[in-house]
Amino acid sequence: MKRTVWFYVVLALTKWMIALMRLLGKNATNLPGEVALMLCPTFLAQLGKPSTIIGVTGTNGKTTVTNMLADVLEDNGYDFISNRMGGNVDTGIVSALIRANTLTGKPRRDLAVLEIDERSAPRIYPHLTPDLLVCTNLFRDSAQRNAHAEFISGLLTAHIPATTKLILNGDDLISGRLSPANERVYFGIDRLEGETPITDNLIMDIAACPVCDHPLQYDFVRYNHIGRAHCTHCDLGSPTVDYAVTAVDHGAHLLTMRTPQGEESYRLVGNNVTDLYNTAAAVALLREFGLSAGQVQASFEKMKIVESRFSQERVGDKTIIDCVAKGRNPIACSRVFDFVRKTPGQKAVILVIDDVFETRSGTEDTSWAYGCDFEFLCREDIRQVVIGGVRAWDFQLRLLMAGMDKARITCCEQEQDTPAALRLGEVDTVFLLHDISNEDSARRIRQDVRERCAKGGVSV
Amino acid sequence: MIVEILYPEYANLYGDPGNVRYLQRCLPDAEFVNTPMHGEPAFATQEVSLVYMGPMSESAQEKVIARLRPYAARLRELVEQGVVFLFTGNAMEVLGEAIENEDGTRIEGLGLLPIVAKRDMMHRYADAYKGRFEDMAIVGFKAQFTMAYPTKGDEGFIRTEHGVGLNRQMTGEGVRIHNLFGTYLLGPLLILNPPFTRYLLGLMGVALATLPFEEEAMEAYRRRLMDFER
Numbered sequence: 001m002k003r004t005v006w007f008y009v010v011l012a013l014t015k016w017m018i019a020l021m022r023l024l025g026k027n028a029t030n031l032p033g034e035v036a037l038m039l040c041p042t043f044l045a046q047l048g049k050p051s052t053i054i055g056v057t058g059t060n061g062k063t064t065v066t067n068m069l070a071d072v073l074e075d076n077g078y079d080f081i082s083n084r085m086g087g088n089v090d091t092g093i094v095s096a097l098i099r100a101n102t103l104t105g106k107p108r109r110d111l112a113v114l115e116i117d118e119r120s121a122p123r124i125y126p127h128l129t130p131d132l133l134v135c136t137n138l139f140r141d142s143a144q145r146n147a148h149a150e151f152i153s154g155l156l157t158a159h160i161p162a163t164t165k166l167i168l169n170g171d172d173l174i175s176g177r178l179s180p181a182n183e184r185v186y187f188g189i190d191r192l193e194g195e196t197p198i199t200d201n202l203i204m205d206i207a208a209c210p211v212c213d214h215p216l217q218y219d220f221v222r223y224n225h226i227g228r229a230h231c232t233h234c235d236l237g238s239p240t241v242d243y244a245v246t247a248v249d250h251g252a253h254l255l256t257m258r259t260p261q262g263e264e265s266y267r268l269v270g271n272n273v274t275d276l277y278n279t280a281a282a283v284a285l286l287r288e289f290g291l292s293a294g295q296v297q298a299s300f301e302k303m304k305i306v307e308s309r310f311s312q313e314r315v316g317d318k319t320i321i322d323c324v325a326k327g328r329n330p331i332a333c334s335r336v337f338d339f340v341r342k343t344p345g346q347k348a349v350i351l352v353i354d355d356v357f358e359t360r361s362g363t364e365d366t367s368w369a370y371g372c373d374f375e376f377l378c379r380e381d382i383r384q385v386v387i388g389g390v391r392a393w394d395f396q397l398r399l400l401m402a403g404m405d406k407a408r409i410t411c412c413e414q415e416q417d418t419p420a421a422l423r424l425g426e427v428d429t430v431f432l433l434h435d436i437s438n439e440d441s442a443r444r445i446r447q448d449v450r451e452r453c454a455k456g457g458v459s460v
Numbered sequence: 461m462i463v464e465i466l467y468p469e470y471a472n473l474y475g476d477p478g479n480v481r482y483l484q485r486c487l488p489d490a491e492f493v494n495t496p497m498h499g500e501p502a503f504a505t506q507e508v509s510l511v512y513m514g515p516m517s518e519s520a521q522e523k524v525i526a527r528l529r530p531y532a533a534r535l536r537e538l539v540e541q542g543v544v545f546l547f548t549g550n551a552m553e554v555l556g557e558a559i560e561n562e563d564g565t566r567i568e569g570l571g572l573l574p575i576v577a578k579r580d581m582m583h584r585y586a587d588a589y590k591g592r593f594e595d596m597a598i599v600g601f602k603a604q605f606t607m608a609y610p611t612k613g614d615e616g617f618i619r620t621e622h623g624v625g626l627n628r629q630m631t632g633e634g635v636r637i638h639n640l641f642g643t644y645l646l647g648p649l650l651i652l653n654p655p656f657t658r659y660l661l662g663l664m665g666v667a668l669a670t671l672p673f674e675e676e677a678m679e680a681y682r683r684r685l686m687d688f689e690r
Contacts, residue, residue, distance in 0.1 A: 122582075143474045143603040143646070144586035150517040151581075202477070207469040213497055213523060215469070330475070363588045363687035365601040367646045370478030390687070393680040397651065400673045401481060 001045040003105060010040040011047075011105055014098050029087035033094030044090065044127040047097050048107040050081060053128065054285065055164075057116045057156070058136030058175060059149070060332050061278045062088070065136055066115040068269070068282040068303065073113060075299035076291060080111035088115040090123040118152050119145060125159040133160065134167035134285045136277065138175040139205055139224065139331040143368060149174050149205045167285045169277065170241035171226050173206050173216070187284040188241035189276055190258075191220050191228075192248055198223040198338065203330060203371050211236050222273060223338065224331060243284035245276050257283060264293045267300040270310075274335055315453040318430055319345075322446055325433040327353040328365070330372035333433075337376035340431050347382050348427040350445060352415045352434045354389035366394045374402040383426040384408050388415035388445075415441050419448035461490040461664070464502045466513040467524055468494050474603060476514035476548050478648035483512070485672035486661060497527060503538060504531055509664045511538075515549025515646065518579065518605070522567055525554050532570045539572060544663050545640040548649055550606060552635065552642030553577040557611055573635045573642055574612040575626065581605050589623035589645060590688045591633055596655040599684050600645030608644070610635075617641070622688050639663050654678055 014032040021028040036043045056066045063084075070084050083096035093114055100108050116124055118138070135156070138149045146152055153174050160166070160179045168176045170186030201224045209216055214233035221227040230237035246263075247256040253268045255276060266283060269275060279300075286296050311322045321343070325336040333353070340349060355364055377385060377399065385408060387395045392411035399409055410421045415438065422430060430449055434442035465480055484492060490509070493502045503511055516524065528535070535555075539545065553559050556575040559567045562582075569577075586603040598618050607627035610616075616625050616632020625633040626644070634643035641660075643649065650657040654677045661668060671677065 140473065143601075144584070147584060147603070147605065148473050148517050150519065203472075204469075208497060215496070215498075363599070363684055365586075365588065365603070365646075367475040367478075367601055367648060370475030370481075370648050370651070371473075372475075390683070393676065393683050397673060397676050397680050400676055401478070401485070401651070406676075 001042060003046045004040075007040055007043060007046045008103075008105065010036050010043060011098065011101065012103060013039075015101075015103065018095070018099055027085050028099070029083070029085055029095055030089075030091045031095070032098055033087070033091035036094050036098060037091060044094050044097075044124070046105070047094065048101050048105045049097065049128060050100075050107045050112045051110045053112045053114065053130045054289065055114050055116045055130035055133040056136070057118045057121075057133060059118065059139040059141050059152070060329070060335070061136040061274060061281070062115050064278045064309070065134060065281050066113060068278060069285060070113050071303050072282070072286055072291070072296055072299040073111070075302060076295050078111055079109050080113050081107070081109050082113045083115055084113070088117040089120045093124060093128070118156060121155045121159040125161055129161040130164045132167060132285055132288060133164045134281050135169065135175045135178060136281055137169050137172045137226065140203065140371065141331075142328045144328070144365060153178060165288065167281060167288060169226075169281070170239050170244075171222065171228065173210075173225065173229055173238060176239060177210070185242040185260075185284060185288060186239050187243040187277075187280040189222070189245040189273070189280060190241075192245070195222075197221045197227070200373070200375065201334060202373055202375075203334075209234060209236050223335070243280055243287070245280050248276065255279065259283075259287060259293075261287070261293065264297070266297055267303070269300065269303050272335070272339055313450075315450050316456060318424065318428060318453040320430050320432065320446065320449055320453065322432045322434075322442065324436055325351075325353055327355045327435045327437075328368045330368045334373040334376065336433055337373055340382070340433075341376045341379055343429060345381065345429045346427045347429045347431060348384040348386065348422050348424070349377060349382060349431045349433060350386045350388065350418045350422070350449070351395060352388040352418060352432075352438060352442060352445065353395075354391050354415075355435060355437055364391055366391055366398075369395060369398045374398050378403045382408070384410065384423050386410045386412065386418045386421045388412045388418040416444060416448070419445055419452055422449070422452065424452060461487065462493055462502055462506055462508045463487065463490050463510045463512065464493045464495060464508045466495050466501065466511065467497050467516070467520070467527070468514075469496055470520040470524065471514045471516040471551055473515040473517070474549060474646045476646055476648050479514065479546070479548065479650045480512060482648065482650045482657070482672065483510070486657070486668060487666065497523060501528075501531060503543075504534055508538075508543060510544045510546065512545075513547045513551040513554075515551055518550075518581075521550060521554055521559065525567060525569060528554065528570055532572070535570065536572055539638055539640045542639050544660065545642075546660065547640075547642045549644060549646055550577070550604060552644065553606060553608065555640075555642060556608065559606070572640070573637065574614055575608040575610050575635055577606040577608045579606050585624070587623045588688075589620070589633070590685070591618035591620045591622075593618045593656065594659075596653070596659065597685055598645070598656055599652050599681070599688075600643075600647040600649055602644050603646060604644055608635075618643070651677065652681065652684065654681055
């Protein structure tokens with residue numbers, strides 16, 4: 001698109017704005033892009049882009065995969081533009097590109113690694129063409145924003161550029177069928193030795209064949225609709241996977257993958273099945289990008305999971321596990337609840353997942369909780385669930401509906417009161433599950449839990 | 461007593477299957493029939509006490525309309541007989557006269573409800589909701605691409621106090637004909653509104669001394685109502 005004088009004015013203004021925000025200690029992840037698009041709606045179309053663009057989209061795992069890709073590329077000496085500090089909608093992507101553009105609108109780097117919000121597809125892809133785009137998975141997410149998985153997959157298929165090579169999840173019959181005319185490779189996980197299928201999820205986002213409506217036969221369900229399936233009536237079925245995790249050695253912290261180039265091993269960067277999928281997605285993309293197995297392996301050796309999403313520490317005789325459980329996203333929360341139930345020992349859970357910012361519309365929507373597997377928390381070894389926040393009584397009702405004994409549930413109107421309500425004598429592990437939107441509050445709660453654990457469970 | 465759930469493999473969005481799970485708690489002796497897309501509905505040949513359908517994708521709406529069309533007369537007969545129906549979210553729209561796309565194309569509905577739904581797939585409406593039905597406060601949420609427009613001056617069965625009704629210009633929410641209730645409200649509605657659940661069960665001839673988890677449900681309901689007073 002031909003550049004206008006106004007474009008250059010807005011570019012200069014927003015670059016000045018970023019400099020000012022940095023002086024004030026702000027990240028400038030979204031606001032400059034917001035201003036640019038407000039003043040010049042065609043700004044993204046006019047903005048200079050690197051010659052190679054890697055995109056990461058999908059419902060769950062895109063931040064982790066973006067971080068993995070960025071870490072490996074950085075470790076291998078690549079200099080690139082990224083929005084990994086935040087801002088994955090159009091405004092965040094524009095902000096990242098402004099930062100990396102000269103005043104004449106030319107990109108300072110040849111490569112970009114961008115996390116791209118799936119719902120923003122219509123505003124991004126007409127103006128920005130990824131060379132490689134990985135889609136981690138597609139599930140139902142926020143009902144308010146994302147509606148349902150079919151809506152999002154339709155948006156992506158309608159807007160992903162025809163020249164973009166796709167790296168898709170072969171174990172997901174929704175995202176795996178995106179933009180069928182595009183070139184693609186699939187990542188996935190073979191059924192692993194000793195792996196137990198999870199067949200007790202409430203949600204199955206694709207239970208019937210999208211072609212002929214007959215029931216899908218799942219040969220293996222890893223969780224929700226992730227697994228291997230085929231139609232009982234037509235020839236639709238899960239595709240052959242190009243980059244497949246074939247074995248996991250938790251003791252040696254290694255996973256083995258079958259790739260088009262042969263068998264390769266990579267370091268495990270987490271113990272959950274979602275960590276395996278994220279790793280498989282990242283490896284598939286990096287290998288398709290052109291890095292050698294050795295380059296990727298060496299970088300994975302140095303990698304760790306982003307602290308804000310997961311951390312574990314030992315205080316006194318207790319283990320404290322802090323984990324993001326994104327409210328309004330039933331699948332993400334269910335995955336975390338599955339992790340809680342599979343962690344050995346006697347456990348207590350602090351649940352602070354209110355999206356209080358939403359109360360500006362009157363009250364918070366908690367309907368998602370009835371698509372989320374709170375049933376996973378109803379176990380003998382989960383001794384107590386302490387719920388904090390104004391919606392605690394709704395989540396209490398959800399847990400009762402799931403089958404939890406009321407004596408194990410404690411409601412606190414204030415999130416900060418949750419640590420004092422813990423019955424630490426009954427447990428050896430405390431989970432703190434919180435949303436992204438209340439990380440400050442979660443930090444204070446974690447500190448109070450730490451202090452209680454350090455004092456042998458005495459209230460602080 | 462038979463409670464029929466229509467097409468749960470498709471009509472299961474936004475946590476609304478929670479309505480069914482709550483009904484199962486309320487009616488432990490009832491037979492719950494899940495009718496799949498390729499099955500014959502139980503209401504076609506049997507006496508049912510409640511027919512429930514939840515929200516679904518837009519393409520599923522079209523499949524459901526096609527599946528139910530042969531049973532439109534039977535549905536009308538059951539509605540006239542006073543059988544209880546609860547259709548939540550966009551499930552209500554399949555019973556309407558038509559669903560209109562942005563480009564003006566129409567999907568003819570089953571014609572049981574005097575509404576036309578208009579889609580606007582690039583503008584999603586989402587908000588919290590509070591209204592009043594008889595002497596009950598009703599709370600819930602809305603998340604939808606459509607608005608419904610009555611064709612025969614229907615004013616909805618819930619008077620809106622917060623949020624919008626069937627469309628942005630209307631204060632009435634939902635459509636009621638005899639004991640057929642269609643509403644855009646999500647929630648799940650029955651868990652969020654114990655008084656309405658008791659009312660609905662009453663229409664089915666069920667009078668429970670207490671609802672399952674009634675004390676806790678009422679506490680959550682009261683606190684929810686307080687949110688709207690702030």
